[in-house]
Amino acid sequence: MTDRIEQRINSLNKRLNSEKRFRIYCIGAMSFALAWVLILFLNIFSSGYSAFYRTVIQVDVPFLNLIEDTTQFSEMSSEDINNLSMYSFSKKAIYGLFPDIEEKKDKKMLIRLFSIEFEQEIREFLKSNKSNINETETIYLTASDDVDQVNKGNYPRDLDEDKRRIKDIQLLFFDDLVDRGLVSYEFNLPFLMRGDSREPELAGVGGSIVGSLFTILVVLILSFPIGIFAAIYLEEFAPKNRITDFIEININNLAAVPSIVFGLLGLGIILNTFGLPRSTPLVGGIVLSLMTLPTIIIATRASLRAVPPSIREGALAVGATKMQAVMHHVVPVAMPGALTGTIIGLAQALGETAPLLLIGMVAFVVDVPQTPLDASASLPVQVYLWSESAERGYVEKTSATIMMLLGFLILMNLAAVLIRRKFETKW
Amino acid sequence: MKSIKIKADNLNVYYGEKQALFDVSMYMEEKQVTALIGPSGCGKSTFIRCLNRMNDVIDICKVQGKIEIDGNDIYAPDMQVEQLRERVGMVFQKPNPFPKSIFENVAYGPRIHGIAEHKSDLEEIVVTSLKKAALFDEVKDRLYDAGTGLSGGQQQRLCIARAISVNPDIILMDEPCSALDPIATARIEELMGDLKTEYTIIIVTHSMQQAARVSSRTGFFHLGKLVEVDKTETIFSNPSDQRTQDYITGRFG
DSSP states (O other): OHHHHHHHHHHHHHHHHHHHHHHHHHHHHHHHHHHHHHHHHHHHHHHHGGGGEEEEEEEEEEGGGTOSOGGGGGGSOHHHHHHSOOHHHHHHHHHTTSTTOOOHHHHHHHHTTBOTTHHHHHHHHHHHTGGGOOSEEEEEEEBOHHHHHHHHTOSOTTSOGGGSSSOHHHHHHHHHHHHTTOEEEEEOHHHHHOOOOSSGGGOOSHHHHHHHHHHHHHHHHHHHHHHHHHHHIIIIISOOSHHHHHHHHHHHHHHHSOHHHHHHHIIIIIIIISOOOTTOHHHHHHHHHHHHHHHHHHHHHHHHHTSOHHHHHHHHHTTOOHHHIIIIIIHHHHHHHHHHHHHHHHHHHHTOOHHHHHTTTTSOOOSOOSSTTSOOOOHHHHHHHHHTOOSTHHHHHHHHHHHHHHHHHHHHHHHHHHHHHHHOOOO | OOOEEEEEEEEEEEETTEEEEEEEEEEEETTSEEEEEOSTTSSHHHHHHHHTTGGGGSTTEEEEEEEEETTEETTSTTOOHHHHHHHEEEEOSSOOOOSSBHHHHHHHHHHHHTOOOSHHHHHHHHHHHHHHTTOHHHHGGGTTSBGGGSOHHHHHHHHHHHHHTTOOSEEEEESTTTTSOHHHHHHHHHHHHHHTTTSEEEEEOSOHHHHHHHOSEEEEEETTEEEEEEEHHHHHHSOSSHHHHHHHTTSOO
């Protein structure tokens, strides 16, 4: 008798121990996955956050050298100001930082501490403040990428001079400017507003953000209605026969097709046969819609299938037509699920790169697109483009772009969760 | 003898290859309760679902034979199934209110059929239907709360209100009390007694006591065949078929 009890206790202990081990394995697997996510985020964040601020150098610009009476600027139109010849004037304003240097070579080096658009920046300042210009104004000019990177500590100063882009004399200038308190940081608004550029300090993600948004908009407009209607037809109306089985298999296959194949399709048919403009969010959106459609259809069908059949019967039994039963009762219940599927599909499309490379959205585009018919880049393609560039400034910008992309993805997934929570039918 | 409301003639029903009903012929009297009893899978639900053509939904279901309501063949090609279901309401085994407000549940039918012209008419129909279903007093303060928030018995009465909202002649009840407790069941049975003054009721039930309590005629189904149909007293006291005798005395089923 006691033997049997002991045996039972032993076997129970064994089972409990194996359960404990099982839990440890599971927690281990989860921690491992989580650790990699953390490493990824830390890595991207630590190399990307510095792209969100930039180095500017304070320069006193003596506008009275341009015009005797600076109040006259207020009477000039923007065009008049554009026509002013300001290049040598701007250069002289910069030389004013170090009045003692005489040699032409040193002056050139000094100018190179600044972004090449310094003249343009002074002109813009003049345009936006023209009614209120004093004889001398202090303007914050964008530092060149080399200075920016040195200032942020991303650039090794102890290399031999011939191995670095920034020269000794420039470092002397820079250190002197730092001592005089003329070098400072500001929030990098141009990075968020501007398009791509060959100069890292001037390059921005604005163009690719807008390009991505236009692309997603096209995807949404195309694939949401088509996907929902196709799913409703297949789930509620289509007869179950060989043809619909065939369609179903192919939709599932479509979801598994490598995305670059859709790019080839876009190149071959949408660009070459239909002749739509290349590199545009419109074409990108059409191609990505093909990719998103199966996701939306599958998610919508699953949520339609989850609606209890008794609801359909209830509606039919009071004399509703099949369409009324579906549209009044089944679809509203299935909608949160369908929307969640759509958002997840859109998030996938947002992060997709390969098909966009083939339809030319990999082009170098400086302007921020105004319509879905303008050539543009998109966020993931921008990551790809910048990751290939040699300049040091692009390294942080690549990571910063990935941060933006991840940010958008997290926002979209959050929206999916919130929609599901808010609109889910409670039984 | 009451006048005959529904008449089924040599009804054969197939689900694909499988035959579910064999040559069922019976009639149902107007403004009476007819009960259908029999063991699970005997075809009584299949039969009742033929009466408002709910079986049309199932692709593989095929119906042969004739069902007449007021002398009209409901499987005739010119019969509009939506119109038929307006006249033949149905209450299901599991309460299935729409996941909408109590008001919307009852107002849905009249609205799609365009029965109510004005909002006040609609409100009147809703109130009358809820009263007829003996639910109004319990829900009058929360007509705009979710119908799915009611108790099981209340939900089933809401479904009855929904069925009578379009003013049918016939109400089909497919085991309406199988998911309810005895108190809720008693209320529904009581309600059936009231409703039969206005409607012809066909009820499928597993409870022989229920059939005995509520119905005037009872049909016994077994293995897809209608074994016997007669006055309820006769079926329960003096059935003519041995199988009926065995079933009602609990020897099988």
